[in-house]
Amino acid sequence: MTIIAGFSSSRHGPAPLNLAAQVARGTGDKIIATAIIERPWPPRNDPVENEYLHYVTEQAAQSLDRVVGDLADDLDISTVIHHSTSIPTGLIELAAIHQANLVVVGSSSSGLLGRVGLGSVTERLVHTAAVPVAIAPRGYAPGSSPVRRLTAAYGGESDVNGLVATAAELATTWSVPLRVVSFAVRPVRMFAGSIEMSAEDLVVRQWSRRTYDDVVKQLNAVRARIPVPDVDVVVGSGHDWHEAVEAVPWQAGDMLLLGSGAAGPASHVFLGSAASKILRHAPVPVMIVPRHQTSF
Secondary structure (H helix, E strand, O other): OEEEEEOEOOOOEOHHHHHHHHHHHHHOOEEEEEEEEEOOOOOOOOHHHHHHHHHHHHHHHHHHHHHHHOOOOOOOEEEEEEEEOOHHHHHHHHHHHOOOOEEEEEOOOOOOOOOOOOOHHHHHHHHHOOOOEEEEOOOOOOOOOOOOEEEEEOOOOOOOOOHHHHHHHHHHHHOOOEEEEEEEEOOHHHOOOOOOHHHHHHHHHHHHHHHHHHHHHHHHHHHOOOOOOOOEEEEEEEOOHHHHHHOOOOOOOEEEEEEOOOOOOOOOOOOOHHHHHHHHOOOOOEEEEOOOOOOO
C-alpha cells in the first residue's frame, strides 16, 4: 500500500511527512513524498518560463530531499517532483498513478500552531479526492511513535455513510484500539428561561444512551464479518464546538476520523458542515474518509 505525502517548504514544512511517517510505522506502507510544481496548461514553451520552472523544480527537490533525509531510516520512502495545473490536482493525479490508499497534507500556515486548519489546497482535496485524506496539525512532530488509537466522530451524516464500520475495519487493519465519540453542542441561550439545567442534562443523557445503542448495533454488524475488539464510546458536551471537542480526552498518537457528508458523491471525500466545525478544533491529526470506504 502507498501513502502520498504532500510537501511545501513555504507553507507547512515537514508536518505532512511527519504524519505519513507516523502512519507508515504502524502499517508498513510505502511513502511517496512529493512536491507539486504548478505550471500553466497547455504549456507555452516559453524559454523564460521554462527556465523559471526548472529553477523552482530544483529548489523543491533539494528542500524535499533535505526533509526526507531527516526522517528515520526504517521507512520505505521515495521522492517525486510532479508538475500539474494545481497542487490539489497534482496530488489526486499521483494518488491515481500509484494507486495510493491515503493522501497526507498539512494545515494552513495561517492556522493555529498544533491545530488543524484548512487552506486552499486542503479545502479542495476534502471535496474531490477519491481516497482518504489525512491532515496534520500545523507544526506536527510526533517523534518516532506510530498511531496508537483511532477516534471516529459519530453522528449526523457519518452514520449514514458507514463511518463506524469503516473505522472498525481500519482499526483492525492497523491493529490499534478504536474509540467512537459523539459531540453534543448546547448553546447557552438555547434553553435560557425555558428549560431547567437538570432537564437539559436529562435530554443529553438520553441522547447519549441512544447514541451508544446505535454504535453498538453497528459494531455488532461489523463483528459478523471481522473480529473487532472492544470499543470505547464517549460523548463530548459543551456550549460550543470548541468546548465539546476539548471535553474529550486526547493523547499523543491519537487520530480523529471524520466521515464524508451525505451531500458528497459516493467513493469521494466531502467535508460536511458538522465535520468542518469539529475539524477546526481538533488537537490531533484528522482523516476524512470517503463514503462507504472499506479498503485500506
